[in-house]
Amino acid sequence: MALIVQKYGGSSVPTTERIRRVAERVVGAHDAGHDVVVVVSAMGDATEELLALAQHVTRGDTTPCPRELDTLLSVGEQVSSTLTAMAIHALGASACSCSGRQAGLITTPAHGGARIVDVRPRLVREALDRGMIPVVTGFQGVCEENDEVTTLGRGGSDTSAVALAAALKADVCEICTDVDGVLTADPTIVPEAKPIGRLSHEAMRELAAGGARVLALSGAEYAERHAVTLRVRSSYDERPGTVVSDEPERPPSYGSAARVVGLAHDPSPPAAGVPGPPAAGLTREDDAGTVSLVGSGFRSHAGVFLLLREALNGIGLPFVPVSVSDTRVAVLCRASRLPDAVRALHRAFVEIPAGSPGAGTRRTGGEGARGAAADGRGDRLRRTVRCRTGAPGPAPPLRRTGTRRTGSAQAMAVVDARRTR
Numbered sequence: 017m018a019l020i021v022q023k024y025g026g027s028s029v030p031t032t033e034r035i036r037r038v039a040e041r042v043v044g045a046h047d048a049g050h051d052v053v054v055v056v057s058a059m060g061d062a063t064e065e066l067l068a069l070a071q072h073v074t075r076g077d078t079t080p081c082p083r084e085l086d087t088l089l090s091v092g093e094q095v096s097s098t099l100t101a102m103a104i105h106a107l108g109a110s111a112c113s114c115s116g117r118q119a120g121l122i123t124t125p126a127h128g129g130a131r132i133v134d135v136r137p138r139l140v141r142e143a144l145d146r147g148m149i150p151v152v153t154g155f156q157g158v159c160e161e162n163d164e165v166t167t168l169g170r171g172g173s174d175t176s177a178v179a180l181a182a183a184l185k186a187d188v189c190e191i192c193t194d195v196d197g198v199l200t201a202d203p204t205i206v207p208e209a210k211p212i213g214r215l216s217h218e219a220m221r222e223l224a225a226g227g228a229r230v231l232a233l234s235g236a237e238y239a240e241r242h243a244v245t246l247r248v249r250s251s252y253d254e255r256p257g258t259v260v261s262d263e264p265e266r267p268p269s270y271g272s273a274a275r276v277v278g279l280a281h282d283p284s285p286p287a288a289g290v291p292g293p294p295a296a297g298l299t300r301e302d303d304a305g306t307v308s309l310v311g312s313g314f315r316s317h318a319g320v321f322l323l324l325r326e327a328l329n330g331i332g333l334p335f336v337p338v339s340v341s342d343t344r345v346a347v348l349c350r351a352s353r354l355p356d357a358v359r360a361l362h363r364a365f366v367e368i369p370a371g372s373p374g375a376g377t378r379r380t381g382g383e384g385a386r387g388a389a390a391d392g393r394g395d396r397l398r399r400t401v402r403c404r405t406g407a408p409g410p411a412p413p414l415r416r417t418g419t420r421r422t423g424s425a426q427a428m429a430v431v432d433a434r435r436t437r
């Protein structure tokens with residue numbers, strides 16, 4: 017049978033009732049004969065609540081001491097790992113909670129944004145050998161040089177799970193969350209977004225880099241580097257979700273046409289900075305966000321850029337690219353217009369008529385396509401851009417709206433404080 021690492025994010029364990037349901041899923045997989053290692057995040061918004069406590073005691077005037085902040089934040093995952101282990105015991109199975117240190121997640125010393133440099137999961141292996149289910153705290157590790165607890169940055173539990181899966185040579189790392197997999201856009205903004213059946217590591221990394229917080233960027237990068245097969249799926253049902261692997265996403269018969277996988281957005285200013293204050297009608301740099309179109313073959317297809325311009329201009333937004341590669345085009349956008357921009361680009365590039373050629377894939381353009389100029393040019397452009405969509409699924413349960421999940425906890429605290437002013 018398989019060795020499976022299952023990561024449950026905060027959205028999967030917001031309450032003790034949900035922890036019991038997670039325990040049932042885990043024990044179900046164990047009873048089916050699999051070796052299961054569980055990685056859990058803090059319950060619901062526990063990390064935000066701990067950050068708020070730190071802000072309160074420091075009166076928001078100073079940045080909390082990074083060492084103390086990391087130790088404080090690590091408590092969130094300890095609560096959920098111990099409760100999950102207890103819930104598994106209550107079902108008659110054997111489990112043990114493990115801190116990042118006990119699981120052998122060795123990191124750099126950078127509090128709030130540590131990187132995993134080694135994984136020595138001796139205790140986890142021993143627990144598996146004894147037929148137990150190890151329940152590991154995500155998001156944290158230990159720095160060997162100074163023996164300090166470190167955290168990996170927001171969304172870091174994904175990275176913990178992927179790193180453990182790589183070290184244990186697990187068959188699959190399941191990222192269990194509150195949506196049906198990786199969708200063609202954030203479903204909180206685009207209800208029409210569809211789950212994507214298969215993705216390459218590269219496309220997953222590009223979506224994460226663009227801000228699709230369903231998987232943290234560092235987790236996507238680690239999975240690509242170590243060729244870890246991921247399955248991103250809902251913890252609320254048994255749907256198959258999205259498989260992320262090194263296998264090609266599709267047969268090579270698509271020739272050189274550009275393909276669109278999906279869209280991502282990020283309400284934070286681009287890492288490279290904003291190209292001049294008047295760009296995209298922005299007056300303040302911190303009002304800037306980005307929308308990214310992710311796929312392949314972009315650089316050799318001017319049609320992609322023309323269609324992007326058309327779709328954005330169609331809702332009164334300028335086309336201001338801030339980074340362009342073959343697999344991702346990121347455009348600058350006023351943060352308050354991001355939802356409009358994502359919806360318009362999803363309409364133009366992903367929502368396409370049924371009955372077009374290719375199993376699991378569709379061509380852009382045709383009578384059902386909306387969102388581009390009516391001069392006929394848009395249709396011609398769309399014919400040069402092929403989109404992929406997954407099988408339709410029901411609307412997923414939604415929760416908190418996004419903030420960037422790639423920065424450090426300290427950076428988040430500052431950004432959050434700035435936003436709430």
Ligand SMILES: Nc1ncnc2c1ncn2[C@@H]1O[C@H](COP(=O)(O)OP(=O)(O)O)[C@@H](O)[C@H]1O
Pocket residue numbers: 024025026027028057171192193194195197198199200201202203204223227228229230231278279414415421
């Ligand atoms: N392309 C996308 N596909 C799926 N979910 C996305 C995408 N982009 C953004 N999201 C958001 O990511 C959320 C899941 O990530 P997160 O809230 O961090 O979950 P977890 O608590 O499981 O780590 C979803 O609820 C969804 O709103």
Ligand SMILES: N[C@@H](CC(=O)OP(=O)(O)O)C(=O)O
Pocket residue numbers: 024025026027057058063064092154155169170171172173174
């Ligand atoms: N609890 C941490 C780590 C994490 O990965 O959380 P989640 O899996 O809920 O994104 C955070 O909120 O950043």
